[in-house]
Amino acid sequence: MDTGIRTDRIEAVREIVSGLLEQVPNASLRASGYVHMFGVAEACVLLAMRRGEDIELAAAAGYLHDIATYTTGNAVDHAHRGAEMAKQILQEAGIFSTEEIGKICQAIFFHSDKKMENGPLEEILKDADVLQHCLFDPGYVAKKEKDRFKKLKKELGIKKG
Ligand SMILES: [Fe+2]
Known part of the structure; x- marks a missing residue:
């Protein structure tokens, strides 16, 4: 079945991110990078499908969203630094x-x-970030993620947890 989704573009971003993570010298940081960013990308796809938003853009945002943290080991201001890095990476990828x-x-x-609400793609990424954390460790929900996780469970019809 042709869904019209350009999976080649999703695949290309996944390959780029894989290549960058391969170079991370710290094995545990590298492993966390794969688990978290790949997991967030998949959650982004799920939420984009659910909400009728652009699946390719959502996947790309998920794969790249914490690139600054995992390639440098420094999480300070990582969203803003990551946006700059992602811009360069995506411009080069063409x-x-x-x-x-x-x-x-x-x-x-x-x-x-x-805590802020932005546009549909921003909200997908924030929610996917929370969803991956909560699925990775179902026994723990961080305080700052509680409200979003509660809304997500309602949206996805999840009764437990
Ligand atoms: Fe994240």
């Missing part, structure tokens, strides 16, 4: 238009502001 790159990077830029 697979998304300038407008699309702008949307992806804007979502990355705002993804740490979990």
Whole structure:
């Protein structure tokens, strides 16, 4: 079945991120990078499907959103630094238009502001970030993620947890 989704673009971003993570010398940081960013990308796809938003942009934002943290080991201001890095990476890759790159990077830029509500793509990325954390460790929900996780459970019809 042809869904019209350009999986080659999703695949390309995944390959780029894989290549960058491969170079991370610290094994545990590298492993966390794969688990978290790949997991967030999948959660982004799920939420984009659910909400009727652009799946390719959502996946790209998920794969790249914490690139600054995992490639440098430094999480300070990582959303803003990551948006800059993602812009460069995507411009070099040449697979998304300038407008699309702008949307992806804007979502990355705002993804740490979990208390704020932004546009649909920003919200997908923030929610996917929370969802991956909560699925990775179902026994723990961080205080700053409680409200979003509660709303997400309602949206997804999840009764337990
Ligand atoms: Fe994240």
